[in-house]
Amino acid sequence: MIRCIIVDDEPHAIELLSMHIEQTGFLELVGTATSPVKALQLAFEQKVEVVFLDVQMPEMSGIEFIQLLNGRCKVILVTAYKDYAIQGFDHDVIDYLLKPVTFARFLKSTRKLLDLQKDNHGPDNDYIFVNAHEKGKLLRINIADIIYVEGQKQYVCFLTREGNKHLSRLPLKELESRLPTDKFIRVHKSFVLAVQYITMIHYNAVYLAHTTAVIPIGSSYREAFMNRMKDKIY
Structure with a gap:
């Protein structure tokens, strides 16, 4: 604030x-x-x-x-x-x-x-403000609370660890450029994930803490994603 x-x-x-x-x-x-x-x-x-x-x-x-x-x-x-x-x-x-x-x-x-x-x-601040779905409102979202962001046609949807979903008119590509690159990764044309919440990778799907959602790994994003995660694989 x-x-x-x-x-x-x-x-x-x-x-x-x-x-x-x-x-x-x-x-x-x-x-x-x-x-x-x-x-x-x-x-x-x-x-x-x-x-x-x-x-x-x-x-x-x-x-x-x-x-x-x-x-x-x-x-x-x-x-x-x-x-x-x-x-x-x-x-x-x-x-x-x-x-x-x-x-x-x-x-x-x-x-x-x-x-x-x-x-x-810069983009590594600990929170961002987004244009909310309701006209005239700007919504503060803490970076640490974002589990994933999903592109939905004209909107993006933020899922936070409290289970809240927030819609914004910000395009997913623009949002991705604003989020800290060391904390988030694009795994699909419609999904950007917070790396810290990844609990399991199973074939072409990612599982995340605090949600039952199963996020698909797009074929064009898989190589970059696995290269990003290779230092964490033993």
């Missing part, structure tokens, strides 16, 4: 952004403040990763607030005024949202945060 706070002197603006944050599934709202002075304390105490920040406030401007943050966390400006856009981007803000902020525009902005995380941590 990405820890965030909202700083705005208008309570109704805080309420709207709070609703948007609740809907995203990958943001955790750890505090709100109508006072930028109190918000600075929050930012330092709560290990905040991103601030949704109004520009015009009585005690200090959003730009002054950013300067006091001194790069401690990312900032997304939220304001009714277009005039501060250039000044905001000069201070490396992630995005500039104009009030009233629609959920679609909010989601587009916060996706940039996920892209930054991917750039900073």
Whole structure:
């Protein structure tokens, strides 16, 4: 989860952004403040990763607030005024949202945060976010929990060790390129497996822990799969 706070002197603006944050599934709202002075304390105490920040406030401007943050966390400006856009981007803000902020525009902005995380941590991070089957939702899935991923026409289905199945519109080929190559392997045109969950290989089938599913080994994938597993065969 990405820890965030909202700083705005208008309570109704805080309420709207709070609703948007609740809907995203990958943001955790750890505090709100109508006072930028109190918000600075929050930012330092709560290990905040991103601030949704109004520009015009009585005690200090959003730009002054950013300067006091001194790069401690990312900032997304939220304001009714277009005039501060250039000044905001000069201070490396992630995005500039104009009030009233629609959920679609909010989601587009916060996706940039996920892209930054991917750039900073790469595909070997311990979790991923996927576009869920339900429109507008991004779902966090821990890498260690994925048993296998199955391609199903327009979707892929993640099976986790808790027995949960999650659908996503992400193509299987693209997903495979994002998963850690030392932890996963393609065994069939429709299946990518987590190596750690393999319990048995029987002819052209793979058996996995935490599931009764029997995964076929495709003929074009068998050689690469067995070469991958040869160091484990005695």
